[in-house]
Amino acid sequence: MTHLEDTLNRVLSGAADQAPRASAGLAAAVETRHRRRRTRTAALLSAAAVAAVVIGAGAAVNTLRGPAAPSPATGESGSPSPGATKHAEPPADEMPPPVTKVWPKAVHDLPAKLPDGREYEPQLLLDDRTLLVMTTALDGKRQFLWRFDLGSGRPTRIAEIPPARGSAIYADGGGNIVWWASYKEPGRRRVARIWTVPVTGGRPRPVADVPLGDVMKEGHINGLTVADSDVVFAYEKGGVHRVPLSGGRPRPVKGAERHHVLRWPWVGVHRGKVVFRELLNVETGERRDAVVNSGEEQVRCGVERCVGVRTRNGVFATWFVRDRDGSGERELPKRSVPGAEAGLGRFFMFQLNGREAAPAGVALYDADTGRSADLGVRPEKHTIPARVVRGRHIKKQTYVSLAIPDGGDDRLLAVRLTDRMRIVDLAAIE
Amino acid sequence: MDDASGFEGFVAEHGDALLRYGYLLAGNPHDAADLVQEALVRLRGAWPRVRRKDDPQGYVRTTMARLHISLWRRRRRERLTWTPPERTGHAFFPSDEEQGLWRRLAELPRRQRAVLVLRYYEQLSDSEIAEVLGISTGTVRSQAFRGLDKLRTALSSAPVTDGSTR
Numbered sequence: 001m002t003h004l005e006d007t008l009n010r011v012l013s014g015a016a017d018q019a020p021r022a023s024a025g026l027a028a029a030v031e032t033r034h035r036r037r038r039t040r041t042a043a044l045l046s047a048a049a050v051a052a053v054v055i056g057a058g059a060a061v062n063t064l065r066g067p068a069a070p071s072p073a074t075g076e077s078g079s080p081s082p083g084a085t086k087h088a089e090p091p092a093d094e095m096p097p098p099v100t101k102v103w104p105k106a107v108h109d110l111p112a113k114l115p116d117g118r119e120y121e122p123q124l125l126l127d128d129r130t131l132l133v134m135t136t137a138l139d140g141k142r143q144f145l146w147r148f149d150l151g152s153g154r155p156t157r158i159a160e161i162p163p164a165r166g167s168a169i170y171a172d173g174g175g176n177i178v179w180w181a182s183y184k185e186p187g188r189r190r191v192a193r194i195w196t197v198p199v200t201g202g203r204p205r206p207v208a209d210v211p212l213g214d215v216m217k218e219g220h221i222n223g224l225t226v227a228d229s230d231v232v233f234a235y236e237k238g239g240v241h242r243v244p245l246s247g248g249r250p251r252p253v254k255g256a257e258r259h260h261v262l263r264w265p266w267v268g269v270h271r272g273k274v275v276f277r278e279l280l281n282v283e284t285g286e287r288r289d290a291v292v293n294s295g296e297e298q299v300r301c302g303v304e305r306c307v308g309v310r311t312r313n314g315v316f317a318t319w320f321v322r323d324r325d326g327s328g329e330r331e332l333p334k335r336s337v338p339g340a341e342a343g344l345g346r347f348f349m350f351q352l353n354g355r356e357a358a359p360a361g362v363a364l365y366d367a368d369t370g371r372s373a374d375l376g377v378r379p380e381k382h383t384i385p386a387r388v389v390r391g392r393h394i395k396k397q398t399y400v401s402l403a404i405p406d407g408g409d410d411r412l413l414a415v416r417l418t419d420r421m422r423i424v425d426l427a428a429i430e
Numbered sequence: 431m432d433d434a435s436g437f438e439g440f441v442a443e444h445g446d447a448l449l450r451y452g453y454l455l456a457g458n459p460h461d462a463a464d465l466v467q468e469a470l471v472r473l474r475g476a477w478p479r480v481r482r483k484d485d486p487q488g489y490v491r492t493t494m495a496r497l498h499i500s501l502w503r504r505r506r507r508e509r510l511t512w513t514p515p516e517r518t519g520h521a522f523f524p525s526d527e528e529q530g531l532w533r534r535l536a537e538l539p540r541r542q543r544a545v546l547v548l549r550y551y552e553q554l555s556d557s558e559i560a561e562v563l564g565i566s567t568g569t570v571r572s573q574a575f576r577g578l579d580k581l582r583t584a585l586s587s588a589p590v591t592d593g594s595t596r
Contacts, residue, residue, distance in 0.1 A: 004582055005550060011531045012454055012551040019453030020463055022445025027438040030467060034474040236446060270442055 010184075017182045017220070028298030028309070093352045095374055096363050099424060102373035106428040108150045110421045115155060120146065122414035125425055126199060131412075132158075132177065145177065145197065150423065159197045161204050175199045176226050176245065178207070180233070192221045194231055196245060207231055208243045210250055223261030234261045238269070240282070256282055263409070266303050275300040279324075291326030302409055305345035307332075321345065321367050330367050342405075342413050343426045349375070349405065362405065364413070366429065375405065375415050376422060437477050440486055441470060451491060454547045455498045457536040469493040492562045495548065499540045499563065527585060534581055542577035545570055 100107050110131075114120055120133040131148040133155075145158040162181065177197050184190040191209040210221055210233070223234040230242040232253070240256035243249065253259075259267035262276050265284075271277035279288040279301075290301045292308075299308035306324055310317045322329035333350045342349050346368050354360030362377040405415045411427035445466070452462035452469075473480060473490045480489045535543060541563070548559045556574075560567045 004578060004585055007528065007531055007585065008535075008546065008578075008581065009550045011528050011535070012547060014528065015532055016450040016454055016551065019446075019450040020459040022441070022449050022466075026445045026467075026470070027441035030441065030470040030474050031434065031437075033467070033471045237443070 013184060013190075031297065092354045093360065095352060095361065096372040097374065099364055099373035099375055099422075102371060103424070103429045106425045108153070108423040108425070110148055110150075110153060110423060112416075112420050114144075114146055118144070120421075122412060122421065122423060124410060125412045125423075125427075128425070128428070130199075131423055132199075134161075147199065148423075150425075156201075158199065158201045159204055161195065161197070174226055178224050178226055178231050178245075180210070180221060180224060182212070182220060183209075192233075194224070194233070194243065196231070207245060207247055208250060210241070210243075225261065225264045227264050232261060232264055234259065234267070240267050253282055255280065263303050268301075274306075277301060279303065288324055290324045293326075296320075300341075302345045307341060307345070307348075319348075321348075332367060333363075333365055333372075341409070342424075343410055345409075347413070347426050347429075364424065375424075376417055377405065377415060378418075434474070434477065436481060437474055444487065444490075448490060448494070451547075451552070452494055454551055455494060455544055457543070465494050465497055468497055491552075495544050495562050496564060499544050531581060531585060538577050538580060541565075542573045542580075545573040546577045546581075549574060 096102070100109075108131075112119070114133075114135065118135045120135050123132045123134055126132050126147065129150045131150055133146050133148060135142075135144045135146070142160060143162075144160050146155050147158055148155050158177070161179075175198055177199055178194060180192045180194045182190060183193050190212045192212055193209050194207040195204050196207050197204040208231075212220060220236055221233045222236055223232070223240075225232050226245065227242065229245050231245055232240065232242045233250075234240045234256075238258040238260060240253040240259050240261055241250040242253055243251070253267070256267045259269055259280065260276075262268050262279060265282045266279050267282055268276040268279040274290060274292050277290045277292065277299075279290075280286070281288075288303075290299070290306050292299050292306070295311050297309045297311055299306055301307075301324060304323060305321055307319070307321045309319055319332035319334070320329055321332060332348055341347070342364055346366060348365045348367060350363050350365055351359055352361040352363050352374070359379045361379075362375045363372045364375050365372045405413060411425055413424040413426055415422040415424065448466045448469070449462055452465040453459060456462045456465050469490050472493050473486060476489065477486070480486050535546070538546070544563060545559055548554045548562060549556070554562065556567050556570045559570045563570070565573075
């Protein structure tokens, strides 16, 4: 191989490590779109909330509301159901009050940049008043971990970390931060190197190299956490392991050979269409299977609750959340965003629409109390200039996008606003 | 029998790998996510047939490569849910040379880029690439040659700063 080919190979492998991850709702989102193309019913179109980044306005919105665009590859053509052709203009949503008014104790507005001018990404809440953040890779080659004191809003630098070539996961536990980064040295197998640094600061130290297989097919590792004095992780394809924080060889966790880490010591497996349907507590041996009924789809479970969609005759009917044992079921707002649960199995985000169904904002919804609040996110307008592609003239296109914040299972909800970073500590909502 | 049987498992198992492949083809996370979702929706439509032939991987990867070099994006109307890699941004590299190469890759015509990704990441032979993209082996070679030529120019003109270029 020439130097160029060798470099190209390295660049492609390195870039692949930085690709986005599939969300748990991917298969469900595909299924929804598949059905929409196939059945083309207006009822199903109302379930169009399959996007974390929603494009609307103008022609795009009309397309979403009208019959679905023809499917170029499948060539399937279902017949429209009666009454699906005409659609009344839906009224604009009523904006709920701002989150700063509804749950003032849970909201912390921080500066958009660190004192050195760098942008950052919130990673996790270490405790009630400490937020761990990392500088973004886009903002300079060197990367740093910082923590914010939410009480005073004061940032403190923790450490510079080796360029996290590849993905990195941060986890807390007993004052230690851990993460991993992917490395490939010539002639050697690719490894996921686990690193650690104390929350109080210091020099990052490698813990262990985890050998990886064909990462294109089998993926890397995830689910890092610190348990006692070990780092726990799982292979993306399944299989929980632990390695001493002081270093050593990773060894498999008994009984969790095919499992993924949900929230230590809870590990689980996905079954059929249900994410984390079966759970095992590896410390106590307790098992928890989730109740799932026929006609339910996109079901995704946490330690206590499951979220999913109920269909009627194959058509989207409602979003629900309930306890794993099937009790305490509640319906969620229709435009809840799948895969963007805000956290703790209790909070959800849904899109707010303005006139002509254009996206207008994002609401945070508390399924326990039924209260909603406006997170403050507003749509952005984009214009793609007219251009000629392969001899075809393409007209100027405009669209509006709404950036729905990163959800997750934990207590942190980070909302990037134009001039500041809004942190919502879901655990602080009573 | 449910015609979706096994599809969800396939997505769960291969979703991340497909996003990696899509990211290399498209060069950015948004388009990668679109590419994967569109290809998966098409795979889903053809699932009962493809499953029987037992090569859904080949089907979806071929669809992605062909979609990438076609004009499918004009039809795009919605976006997929995707999780950024541990909440970081776009790809970055330790050396200017690598960073420059990644940027230059993004500027290549789609077909040239697809040929290079299939050859140097997927490690496919030229005849396999020809089959995936539905073009002749001669075209694969000429596209690869032109693509590499452009990258070579980029490599030789990469700025050298603070000794970080290797």
